[in-house]
Amino acid sequence: MTLPEYLHHTFPTLLLRPPLFYSWDIGIRFELGVNYAYHNVYENCPYLQGVNRRAITLFKTLHAPNDDIYIVVDVNDFGDGGAFKRKLNAFSKYVKNKSLLYKLRQNTIPYVFPEDDENDVYRTHRFFLKCKTSDFAYVPMIKAICHQDMGLKPRIFHRVYFINTSKHTIFHIYDDRGCDLLATSPETIRGIYDSYPHWILDYDRAKIDQVFL
Template identity: 60%
Template sequence: MHFNDYMRETFPNFTLRPPLFYRWKVGIRFELGVNYTIEDAYENSRYLQGVYRRAITLFKALHEKNDDLYIIVDADRYSRRQMLGCKLKVFSRYVKEKSVLYRLNHKTIPYIFPEDDEEGTYKTHRFILKCKTSDFKYISLLKAICNQNMGIRPSIFHRVYFININRKTILHVYDDRGCDIIAASPETIREVYNKYNDWLLDYDRAQIDRVFKNGYENPD
């Protein structure tokens, strides 16, 4: 199934852009970084180790080795040369077998944040790779995403979404602060909600609890 068809069927009337949690009725917002201070901005600090641990744990909870995934990378306002650099950096470094890159698709779409582009001059470059969980170095990739605001390399500043085709979930680690998980059905992620309940972002806890404790209305 084509990516666009999959999204229309699985997440109808949904636009893939952050914050995922506020754009879909079935979701969880997790806190990754806890008790940050300026002294924590160094490689493998205690703070970052905690961030990595939570991000990797949540990824593993959602993805089995042989699950089919779409890895989506959105890059904004970039020239063709910068766009190529994005492709090489984000995918080549983290895909285990280079042959997998032959499946990589790219398309230019309207800027994903139109409210910030009144003149309509920006574009979003969307890279789509269909693969298996086992095809890429997800631990290294997650760490690079978490590093983006810490002044630590390697780091990835583009938006990266992990879409599990089999389980119908989307994971977006936005930076060291936290991540969003959305699903077509609450039952798909109920175990994650229960097991890692202490990691829920308290600010959104009441909204999250309503989905899993007080019933659920189909997003349609």
């Protein structure tokens, strides 16, 4: 089953774009960054240590080493060819076995934010790689995702989704502020809901609690 087929079958009404939490009935929105101060952000600072700890802990709790997953990277193309001029390091830097990169696939789809594309010239290039959790170095990759707005390197600007086809979940760190976790069943993610209630974003807590009643 290809990625588009899997998404259509398993998450049939979901458009894979942020904010995911508000586009699906079963999910959790976690807060990653706490006590942010723009003048006090530097490599390995306490703020980023906290962000990384939460993001990595949630990922590791959700994804077993032998789970089948898709790593999905969306690259914006604004009609200037820039998407292909830049080397896509989001896979090559973090996949342990480089031969897996031969399985990397790409689909060009309509821009996932059509409301921002009045002339219909933008596109989204969706790259995806099917592998096991243990096939890639997720700790440095997650740190690079969390760095995207921090002015620190390494960083990944593109949107990255981790789609677990063994558990039927989608995990998306939208930036250092937080992440979304979707599932096809509340029971699949009840354990992570019970284990980290103090990390749930208070703004959406009431809606999230309703899912697990």
